[in-house]
Amino acid sequence: MSVRDLTKIFPGRGGGHKAVDAVSFELEPGGALGIVGESGSGKTTIARMLIGLESATAGSMSVLGRDRSRPARGAAERRARARELQIVFQDPYTSLDPSQSARAAVDEVLRHHAAGAARAARADASTRSRSRSGPDPRSAPTKATGPTSGSDPAIDTRPDADSNTRPVTSPSTNADPRDARARQTRLEELLDQVGLTERQSHARPRDLSGGQRQRVAIARALAADPAVLILDEAVSALDVSIQAQILNLLVDIRARTGIAYILISHDLAVVRQLCDSALVLRSGRVIEQGSCADILDNPAEDYTRALRAAVPVPGWRPPQH
């Protein structure tokens, strides 16, 4: 993922409000970048621009080489973008459709992308001349996980998935009963991966706790098999013990699938736990950027130092005035 000079100006008096000011960063496949900042730093606006819910005033962003600076045109492109980048929101109480069980929510996404893939495969079959062995950007994260590297882009990158049953492998899979079976397998696998029981997977969100809902949201995001997952304060609203469970889960998922994370958080400890690199935002500008350890252990900027110094740790005392 590559972001160049991303800028967002909200219209208003006096030339508007510059919420994000020329932010640039790179994220390698399988990497984990923390975007740190206090309220009003523009971190959520960046997330909304990345996922296309907000348009950028200037700058460019691309995932796996595909530009996403402009709004998606057509269903196929929307779907393709969805398979590149997904998001988990902060509030597990409003980020799920209240009338959908976990199972239904994940299955809906699987169907949606399977249908899109089948359509693409048909189109592909009709224009056989187009080679599939060209430089496939999605194979990059796959390499990180080993055994299935270099395979079809739509194939599950998880080593424990049975890649032969994936619908896209044969172009003539339309309405194939194997489709349904493969989807079912994948559904169980996703629910299992995020640690939801059979019973929870049938429950409506209102009967689930905050942590369980967040698991559902993660499963739904993973169902699109994205290369990058944005975690927008995804553990901030959870109880401490639940937060630890979800953090462990996220570490496991990354280790297992080679997915890349962008973690948006105000919590430096959470960023340290999950991320390799980090950037510190203040009033829409990048103050400091680099490896997570460097920034937290040897902050170069006063602001970063102040941020770090304000975190209560063992032995910390409140500042005296």
Add this chain to the structure above:
Amino acid sequence: MSADTRALLEIENLTVRLADPAADDAPKPLLEGISLSLAPGEALGLVGESGSGKSMTIRAATRLLPPRASVEGAIRFEGTDVTRMSGPALRAYRDTGVGMVFQDPRAHINPTRRIGAFLTEALVRNRGVGRREATARAAAVLGEVGIDDPARRLRQYPHELSGGMLQRVMIASVLLAEPRLILADEPTTALDVTIQSEVVGILDRLRRDRGIGMVFITHDLDLALAVCGRVAVMYAGRIVELRDAKDLHERAAHPYTLGLLGSRPSIDVRSARLTAIPGRPRGAFESGPGCAFADRCAHAQDVCRTTPPEPVRFRDGDVRCHLLDQIHSVPTAAREGGAA
């Protein structure tokens, strides 16, 4: 009657139940057997996750419980039982005895009135202080909580102030009543971390300078340890561990406290895995006959599921656990080495 005459606030065996007229089952418990005491000028932390009853405890201490709640046990403020206070005594207690600081100051300050009016209202109406005098005092207190240009702030409306600024105004309004006790319910949870450190710094200084007792509620154990002298860890409506803040990190004994310590990621090192507690936090009404933590506890045995543990003295703290001797027979260093 009172065990400790020097205590500012003393809660003894407090149990709160909420009756449900619609259901025929027994009233559901919210708090069970809470005992704690607070000396003047002392800060006590109440730490716990959702449903642990930490907010309910201070609501009980100010008698702000729902009408269907039944209260057992004693809550004494300077030796007087709060649960038996008459109308005027209760009003006096709430007015000048105790002050409350909440998580969301915006919800507790009338948005249509100026800061000045908000701060001086109680002084003018309840204590007969002249308007000019009240304004002067308000300005002085605003200065004390670190707000520059108090005269201008007094003329502003709440929406013109940031959350951190408003929380300082909230604290100032509490100080104006010159209480002996401050109850702070997650006062910094909604604030940015740099603002949080300033606000707790202010609370800390006021406590020392004025000798105000403070009960500080938070879900952040490290924050509580930094601000308070002693910390009570709550779970499912009970205090499971109560000990000095300075040695809690080294000497914590209850499996839940240890779990909480292991759950928080560190800002200094990245651990491969956090030692997460399985399951989700419970409320008091959801717990079975035994120890409320039993179903999440790695050490739980039959006795834990049948008999509620009473607090015992362990490593200079009060801990509610049956298995302390067993769990801690292993040298602490080895166990923590394994967890890291």
Add this chain to the structure above:
Amino acid sequence: MRIHILGRIARARASLGPAGTVAAVFLLLVLLMAVLAPLVAPQDPNLQSLLDAYSGPSGAHLLGTDGLGRDIASRLVYGSRTSLLGPTLVVAVALGVGVPLALLAAWYGGWVNAVVARVFDLVYALPGLLLAVLAVALFGPGLMPAVVALSIAYIPFLARIVLAAARQQRVSPYVDALAVQGFGVVRITVRHILRNIGPVVLGQAAIAFGYALLDLASLSYLGLAVQAPTADWGVMVSDSNALLQGYWLPVLAPGVLIVCCVLSLTVLGARISGERPQPYLRTRRRARTTARTQPAAVDQNGAAA
């Protein structure tokens, strides 16, 4: 299977409350009566027998007869058909036009929302009955002109509530999450937003149905909608001759039916759209369900963590 159905009924009863259940059962009976009119009605509703005019209730005529000797019970049964058909059409048309417009406005917001909302406000200001009288003046009396006029008047009544509810859903993060998954506007609005506001729409539709029933009965009473020989509750109420002759049953019976229907629809509508008699009870019940579903969670999370 039987247990399953009984369970559903029990759940429906619990969520409707006693008054809602009575209303639902009553409306179901009226509906059955309308559908099965030929089987239920003791006689031909238009069969005249002048010799029997204004006879009181008897074995032959359960509710007696009217001035032309027609069986009142049978006329009530058949009358339910025309009386229910009108409001059905009104609500269907109002929903058919209003809901898509409201969803469109909620989704796109901005100027689309502003235009649609203003149009709704404008139409809302028009009195429905007056519009109907105008339509009758233009196209002549009959059910259809009245239905068309009332449909237009009822659009904002339904659509404004749909718009408000849909707007609330639109800003929910779950809608954002679906958009990020690449789902199209139509799918998100129909399969998710509309489904979640379904109870509100349905409840409001029930209430509108009651009002439409009343409005159409009034128009029929005035002779502007359903015309005389046809059996219709509104037309039957207008039989002032009977009253002059001292017979109240021919007028009272359809009147009572109208009132009961409108009342039932209002009660039912309020219940469906989520107005609960005792909110406290609800939270308690929900808390208990949560407690019941949790233990499994603990075991599993224990294994996963």
